[in-house]
Amino acid sequence: MNARSFVRSFAFLLGIGVCAASFGWTASNDDCLSCHGDKDLKSAPGKSLFLDQEKFKASVHGQAEIGCTDCHADLQKIKDFPHAEKLHPVDCAVCHDKEAARMKMSVHMQPHRAENPIVVTCADCHGTHDIRKKDDAESSVFSINIPDTCDKCHLERVKIKNGNEFIQQYRQSVHYRALEKSGLSLSASCVSCHGGHDVKAAGDPQSRVSRKSIIHTCGRCHVGIEKNYLEGVHGKDYIKGVKDVPVCTDCHSEHAILSPLDLSSRVYATKVAAVCSRCHDDERLARQYGFLTSRLKTYSDSYHGTASKFGETRVANCASCHGFHDIRTSSDPKSPINAVNLSKTCGKCHPGAGTNFAKGKVHVVSTKVENKGAYAAKVFYIIVIAALISVFLIFIAADLFHRIRTQWKND
Amino acid sequence: MEERLNESPLIRDDEIFLRMNLAERLQHILLIITFTTLIITGLPLLFYEMKIFKSMFAFEKAFYIRGILHRVAAVILIVNIVWHSLYTIFTKRGRANFKEIIPKFKDARDAWEIFWHNVGLTQFLYKKGVFKKFFDRHPYWLFEKEPEFGRYNFIEKFEYLAVAWGSFIMIISGFFMWNVELSLRLFPLWVHDIFVIVHGYEAMLAFLAIIIWHMYNVHLNPEVFPMSKIWLNGKITGHELRTLHPLEYRKILEERRKAAERASRIKSP
Structure with missing residues (x-):
């Protein structure tokens, strides 16, 4: 023109x-x-x-x-x-008034703590003239495209306390792999957990990923697991509002959630003991909630624990006997470690496990109170070993002393 | 007191005697191989926190292979023990060795006497004139003379018994650890726990005994350093026999003297 x-x-x-x-x-x-x-x-x-x-x-x-x-x-x-x-x-609010109202309460519209607050508008996520419906695969807010959309700001521009690597961890997660590799659009993207228009800072108690809400947030997809969890000891305390109780992310981690079969997962067979013992070896928590400590040590001392430390996955870990999402106290008749169920639980790996599996306690190998026989054997051996080795060394010292002395005399 | 042993014309110092025959040497070599394998594949389980042992099992299936090796070595050790037992029962030499290795009261006394002889404390006191009258009246307490050993000294007898006792403990406890289901059909869990504890500690004991006691006596001891070769060629010289096993030496000497007398009697009737 x-x-x-x-x-x-x-x-x-x-x-x-x-x-x-x-x-x-x-x-x-x-x-x-x-x-x-x-x-x-x-x-x-x-x-x-x-x-x-x-x-x-x-x-x-x-x-x-x-x-x-x-x-x-x-x-x-x-x-x-x-x-x-x-x-x-x-002004999108002319038509999209509900979304705009929720957006106003979100961290994207609230003044940020930073000196130059970044204000996010509708267009930043949805685009402008090319806006598509969120279930349109071409849309910037379609689940598979969401991570890229959020990362436009969250990879570098927005600084967070945990460091931006924390956000990138999501790309290794089982959720992202499902989106990316398997194309499962129902897998969790950023908004599945954090919310869309009403996204809140993770530390905000109103956030969907806060301790208060995380169980339900994960439960939106993992319905059966939420139900199991709420039936177990952890879930029951969670309902009561106990602050120390583990929620999903405490065991599974947050952005870096991996399949339990993944070697790097925190709940991989050989690593789960470390996760559980973070609380179950904690003296303060043990005193407050009345459970036993040194679970990790007693487990590691057993063949199961030792083999597990060397990477053997076929041996029992915490979850093999205690269950996982719906862990129950041993007094609960539904608990796999209730005396009634022990032979069945042990029988999973030890076919033909009889009632003898229940005659004796696990996690107590050779402590004075729990297994007197093993304790006595241990003490006996420690004394015998100490005594014999001392005698050996004394005899060797005497022998060398004599040889050196005669050598001197002869010289 | 017997006279000090000097070289006799009947047993020259360079004469070669067979201390370990081929079967005995093979049994010993098999014991070395299986014992070492069992220690390497078993001991790390007691020290699971140590990085060296963890890196030993770094590759995939390593722990599974460890278990297989441990069991294979255990079976070979058991076969070896069965062979040794049959050998001991059914051969003349085996029976004679066994008779010699049975511990007697003399062995405890030997250990006691050689210890005080090596320390030399009482001789030192005597020279300094302390308790002179007591020592004059009881010269035994001066431990002036080394005790004389037979074919097997108290050290060797102790080691043999330790291996026998240790193997017995390890085979019984190990068998039940191998067959957990069977063990728990027969015993309550707390008994099985004792098997596990005993297996571990007995292993420690055996390992330390071998590393300290046996290694000193057959390797580091200045008399044999760097190594006594008897386990390889089975040979011992007349000189070694005279100095290390004087009672056996006397016994052989006595036999030869009698044989010589008999021969001379036949020659000159």
Whole structure:
């Protein structure tokens, strides 16, 4: 388009505008596109003002035949074209009032602690003219695309306390792999746990990932596990509001959640003991809640624990006997370690395990109170070993002493 | 007091005697191999926190292979013990060795006497004139002379008994650890726990005994350093027999003297 034709079309548009305005008529999409359909149209600083018509037509707003001025509402009143360079920002709340209200409460709209707060608007996530429905695979907020959308800011621009590697950990998680590799759009993306419009800071008690809400947040997908968890000792205390009780993320970690079969998972067969003992070897917690400590030590001293330390996965770990999501106290008849169920529980690995499995206590190998026989054997051996080794060394010392002395005499 | 042993024309110092025959040497070598394997594949379980042992089992299936090796070595050790037992019962030499190795009261006295002889405390006191009258009246307490050993001295007898006793304990407890289901069908869990404890501590005891006691006596001891070769060639010289096993030496000497007398009687009737 050369300068002359531009002036001509400008005059033409101006004419139409004047006429339309006099009849109370606003500019149609075609009117806008007569200028904005030009790929070379640029603002004074050189920013492209081109609007891809195809993309807009494919967008949810294009398909609903929403006009340019429905969103760019301040153009409805303008009669002189070209219009001023600076327009009012689009207010999505005119139509999307509910979402806007939730958005207002979110961390994205609240003033940030940082010196230069970053305010997130609708367009930052949803795009502008090419907005699509969230279940459209092309949409920037479609579950599979969400991690990339969030990462636009959360990889570098936004600094968080845990460090930004914490956010990247999600990319290794089983949830992301399901999205990315398996294309399972139902797998958890950022918004599945953190929420969309109403996303809150993770430390906010109102957040969906807060201790108060995390069980239900995970339970939205893992329904059966939530039910199991709430039936177990941890879940029952959780309902009572006990603060020290483990929630999903305490064992499974947060962004880096892996399958329990993954070697690096915190709940991998050989690693689960370390996770449980974080609390179950804690003296303070033990005193407060009345459970026994040194669970890890007594487990490690057993063959199960020792073999597990060397990476053997076939031996029993905590979960093999105690269960996992619905762990119960041994007095609970439904507990796999209740005396009634022991032969069945042990029988999983030791076929034909009889009632003898229950005659004696686990986790107590050779302590004075729990297994007097083993304790006596241990003490006996320690004395015998100490005594014998001392005798050996004394005899050797005497022998060497004698040899050295006779050597001197002979020299 | 018997006279000090000097070289006799009947047993020259460079004469070679067979201390360990081929079967005995093979039994000993098998014992070394199986014992070492059992220690290497078993002891790490007692020290699971140590990094060296963890790196030993770094590769996949390592722990599984460890278990297999341990059991294979155990079976070979048992076969070895059965062989040794049959050998001891059914051969003349085996029976004679066994008779010699049975501990007697003399062995305890030997240990006591050689210890005080080596320390030399009483001789030192005597020289300094302390308790002179007591020592004059009871010269035994001066421990001036080394006790004389037979074919097997108290050290060797102790080691043999320790191996026998240790193997018995390890085989019984190990068998039940290998067959947990059977063990728990027969015994309550607390008894099985004792097997586990005993197996571990007996292993420690055996390991330390071998490393300290046996290694000193057959390797580091200045008399044999760097190593006594009897376990390889089975040979012992007349000189070694005279100095290390004087009672056996006397016995052989006595037999030869009698044989010589008999021969001379036949020659000159």
